Amino acid sequence: MSTTTQAPQPPGAPKTARGARTRAKILKAAEDTFGTLGYHRAGVTDITRAAGVAQGTFYTYFTSKEEILRELVMDLGHKLRAHLAAQVIGTHDRLGAEEQGLKAFLQYLSDHPSLYRVLQEAQFVDQAIYQEYYETFARGYTDMLNTATRKGEIRPGNNQHRAWALMGLSHFLALKYALWDQRASEGEHAFDPIVETMSDFLRNGLALNGRDKP
Amino acid sequence: MSTTTQAPQPPGAPKTARGARTRAKILKAAEDTFGTLGYHRAGVTDITRAAGVAQGTFYTYFTSKEEILRELVMDLGHKLRAHLAAQVIGTHDRLGAEEQGLKAFLQYLSDHPSLYRVLQEAQFVDQAIYQEYYETFARGYTDMLNTATRKGEIRPGNNQHRAWALMGLSHFLALKYALWDQRASEGEHAFDPIVETMSDFLRNGLALNGRDKP
Numbered sequence: 001m002s003t004t005t006q007a008p009q010p011p012g013a014p015k016t017a018r019g020a021r022t023r024a025k026i027l028k029a030a031e032d033t034f035g036t037l038g039y040h041r042a043g044v045t046d047i048t049r050a051a052g053v054a055q056g057t058f059y060t061y062f063t064s065k066e067e068i069l070r071e072l073v074m075d076l077g078h079k080l081r082a083h084l085a086a087q088v089i090g091t092h093d094r095l096g097a098e099e100q101g102l103k104a105f106l107q108y109l110s111d112h113p114s115l116y117r118v119l120q121e122a123q124f125v126d127q128a129i130y131q132e133y134y135e136t137f138a139r140g141y142t143d144m145l146n147t148a149t150r151k152g153e154i155r156p157g158n159n160q161h162r163a164w165a166l167m168g169l170s171h172f173l174a175l176k177y178a179l180w181d182q183r184a185s186e187g188e189h190a191f192d193p194i195v196e197t198m199s200d201f202l203r204n205g206l207a208l209n210g211r212d213k214p
Numbered sequence: 215m216s217t218t219t220q221a222p223q224p225p226g227a228p229k230t231a232r233g234a235r236t237r238a239k240i241l242k243a244a245e246d247t248f249g250t251l252g253y254h255r256a257g258v259t260d261i262t263r264a265a266g267v268a269q270g271t272f273y274t275y276f277t278s279k280e281e282i283l284r285e286l287v288m289d290l291g292h293k294l295r296a297h298l299a300a301q302v303i304g305t306h307d308r309l310g311a312e313e314q315g316l317k318a319f320l321q322y323l324s325d326h327p328s329l330y331r332v333l334q335e336a337q338f339v340d341q342a343i344y345q346e347y348y349e350t351f352a353r354g355y356t357d358m359l360n361t362a363t364r365k366g367e368i369r370p371g372n373n374q375h376r377a378w379a380l381m382g383l384s385h386f387l388a389l390k391y392a393l394w395d396q397r398a399s400e401g402e403h404a405f406d407p408i409v410e411t412m413s414d415f416l417r418n419g420l421a422l423n424g425r426d427k428p
Contacts, residue, residue, distance in 0.1 A: 098420075124252060124254075124334075155418060155420055158407065161387070161407070161412065162415060164390045165383040165386065165387055168383045168384070168385050168387065169379040169382045169383050171386065172378045172383075173375070175348070175378075194372075197376060204421065205415065206369055206416050206417070207309060207416070208366065
């Protein structure tokens, strides 16, 4: 362990690789525990039992159940954004990235249903952290749409409005088809029909154009 | 009061006009109380105090705090759908109705912020009622889009997927601009720029078309 690090460490930040692993293990256990029991029913004891650590160890890294929820929301947000960014590498333009991103998002929520529950419960524990989760997402999304507008990949328009609309679109499709309709999410190509519908919607809107007019 | 009514009354259903008014008053008080205190902190006493009725009166109409939340979610859903249906009367086609409906939805959420909170909390009290709220909404929405497809007002496509996407789009725009950004919701025409962005999005999608290509 080096003591020459210049950046101030937040309290509870692990100082060793082993500490970082233990902290990550507690975070994962909190995700699972909140996901199954719900935030209000879950206790710190449930989290430490799931993580296989002593209760005192919890308090080495976190001050309270509320604080670990906050950390978890930020951690899940980072992971989801990193996952989506990795999945859209290699797409040719913004609309291609939208399609690939939607598919990856539906699959991710289907594989990590507790992300949804933790995030939705967080809004009643700490409204600011919930809002910040979506504001952070929206800022990045707006930037990507602005870049696409500059490159001439999409129509000019208010990209902040569009970013929130697109986030909502993905969120509700995930709610319905990745979380509620379990059958709809089975198989490698389960979400292809949804992505296909949305691809047409994002490219052409809903109005009839010359090509389709009877 | 007539005793010749054939339809069986659910338990707690008011038998007189006065009873119906009292029940409605308790429902409104529950909406306000859950909206400000949150479901978990609010007690039946807080609701009866806000309604100006004795605690026993609550139990004439509802069996528990959980039951009144369920009733409230269904009641709020009916009212919102009736409001939106009334607001889109006179629009010429589905896309006009979408624009008018989005504007009315944003204004409604801005005027009734407790609807959002009650609904979001309900998912952790009774997942089935939350799901039913959105499934009911989606069924009606899908039917309207199917009618519009038959009439040749919109492009053919999977209207169930589209209904969920459009619900999500409205939900997130309301979250951001009607609930979180208080300033964005001030004035009669506050939501016009958002409706304008979405009108272009719904009509034309995001892809550049011939007209806009440089």
